[in-house]
Amino acid sequence: MYALYQVRVNASGTTVPAIFAYGRTIRLRGYDICDALSCVYLQPKRGITLTDSLSRFGKGWIRVPSYDSQVWEIGRETRRSCTTLSVAPHITLNDGNTIPQLGFGVFQIEPEDTAEAVREAIGVGYRHIDTAEMYGNEREVGEGIRASGIDRGEVYVTSKLNNRLHEPDDAREAFEGTLSDLGFNYVDLFLIHWPLPTLYDGDFVSTWRTLEEFHNDGRARSVGVSNFQVEHLERLAAETATVPSVNQIEVHPYFTNEAVREYGQDHGIATEAWSPIAQGAVLDDPTITQIAENLGKTPAQVVLRWHIQRGDIVFPKSVTPSRMRENFELFDFEIEPGDMDEISALDQGESGRTGPNPDTFAHVPG
Numbered sequence: 001m002y003a004l005y006q007v008r009v010n011a012s013g014t015t016v017p018a019i020f021a022y023g024r025t026i027r028l029r030g031y032d033i034c035d036a037l038s039c040v041y042l043q044p045k046r047g048i049t050l051t052d053s054l055s056r057f058g059k060g061w062i063r064v065p066s067y068d069s070q071v072w073e074i075g076r077e078t079r080r081s082c083t084t085l086s087v088a089p090h091i092t093l094n095d096g097n098t099i100p101q102l103g104f105g106v107f108q109i110e111p112e113d114t115a116e117a118v119r120e121a122i123g124v125g126y127r128h129i130d131t132a133e134m135y136g137n138e139r140e141v142g143e144g145i146r147a148s149g150i151d152r153g154e155v156y157v158t159s160k161l162n163n164r165l166h167e168p169d170d171a172r173e174a175f176e177g178t179l180s181d182l183g184f185n186y187v188d189l190f191l192i193h194w195p196l197p198t199l200y201d202g203d204f205v206s207t208w209r210t211l212e213e214f215h216n217d218g219r220a221r222s223v224g225v226s227n228f229q230v231e232h233l234e235r236l237a238a239e240t241a242t243v244p245s246v247n248q249i250e251v252h253p254y255f256t257n258e259a260v261r262e263y264g265q266d267h268g269i270a271t272e273a274w275s276p277i278a279q280g281a282v283l284d285d286p287t288i289t290q291i292a293e294n295l296g297k298t299p300a301q302v303v304l305r306w307h308i309q310r311g312d313i314v315f316p317k318s319v320t321p322s323r324m325r326e327n328f329e330l331f332d333f334e335i336e337p338g339d340m341d342e343i344s345a346l347d348q349g350e351s352g353r354t355g356p357n358p359d360t361f362a363h364v365p366g
């Protein structure tokens with residue numbers, strides 16, 4: 001049995017009631033307030049003595065700095081860990097839906113480790129999971145979400161179409177397989193994983209029209225693309241009626257991918273930055289380590305915060321719980337404009353790319 005608390009959240013000066021907390025995670029109803037969240041107040045329901053680590057705040061309420069992971073000791077009876085709040089800001093997409101700007105990626109997490117990683121990430125506060133049919137762990141993503149105990153509606157779930165299945169009938173079958181493997185009757189976002197312009201006679205347009213069907217019948221709340229270059233987006237704009245809600249592309253300090261990002265900004269397509277820390281390759285860069293030292297943050301936090309301040313959506317992957325927490329703690333500091341520019345100046349153009357070039361990538365899993 002977990003102790004129950006009344007919780008109030010102070011969002012931009014307004015106290016919002018009807019929030020509750022139990023167990024290891026403080027849960028908030030109504031994530032739309034989270035981007036304005038500044039601090040949290042707890043009121044234990046039972047008359048127990050509070051330790052010095054919690055400061056009193058009027059009428060028996062205690063004030064807690066938000067965002068911090070900390071151990072709470074209450075009345076010597078219970079020791080419980082209060083993990084980070086779900087405070088990631090939301091971005092509004094061109095179809096009116098919102099997406100948490102910070103999520104959790106599961107590429108290269110072994111299926112047998114995925115459910116536990118997802119459950120752990122949700123415990124930390126992540127409410128956005130990025131998977132794909134090609135990652136081979138959709139089933140375990142669904143299991144992890146169910147194991148976390150939170151409602152399906154509280155987690156934003158993205159998946160992607162396998163390169164093998166671009167033909168419309170294959171795509172329809174694949175999408176049903178994704179829903180069935182996840183164990184959900186909808187996804188929040190479904191993407192064409194790669195444009196594959198050298199395959200399928202260069203026809204990603206009919207694939208896109210098939211994704212429009214999934215959006216229209218409500219099984220994909222939003223639809224988008226991944227790894228699309230400017231000319232691919234221009235072709236969709238010329239030949240179809242729907243603008244993708246997102247384009248998920250490689251972006252990090254060594255490969256800032258500006259032309260594709262700019263096209264997105266100009267046409268209402270949100271950029272999702274994959275491999276946001278370049279799988280660790282940017283973390284030893286002296287510019288980044290110096291800025292991190294000045295701010296008292298880790299290099300990963302600085303790089304992820306740089307993405308957030310640029311307005312991109314990120315979902316760093318980690319199977320390491322301490323890194324999951326580190327990567328989530330991005331909302332109590334800011335990088336100043338000069339340092340933002342210095343990080344952006346690390347761009348190496350095409351030679352900074354770590355993944356395949358979408359113009360030529362033609363891998364079709366067996």
Ligand SMILES: NC(=O)c1ccc[n+]([C@@H]2O[C@H](COP(=O)([O-])OP(=O)(O)OC[C@H]3O[C@@H](n4cnc5c(N)ncnc54)[C@H](OP(=O)(O)O)[C@@H]3O)[C@@H](O)[C@H]2O)c1
Pocket residue numbers: 104105106107108130131193226227248249273274275276277278279280283300301315316317318319320323324326327355
């Ligand atoms: N659409 C696409 O084509 C595409 C391509 C690639 C990725 N993605 C998506 O983007 C997500 C993220 O990209 P990614 O997984 O390639 O790379 P990433 O998030 O940039 O980096 C993940 C790697 O960095 C390590 N790491 C994580 N946090 C760290 C920290 N705080 N300090 C030091 N090392 C840290 C992880 O190690 P541990 O796990 O061992 O902790 C892992 O090896 C993927 O999971 C996937 O959802 C999409």
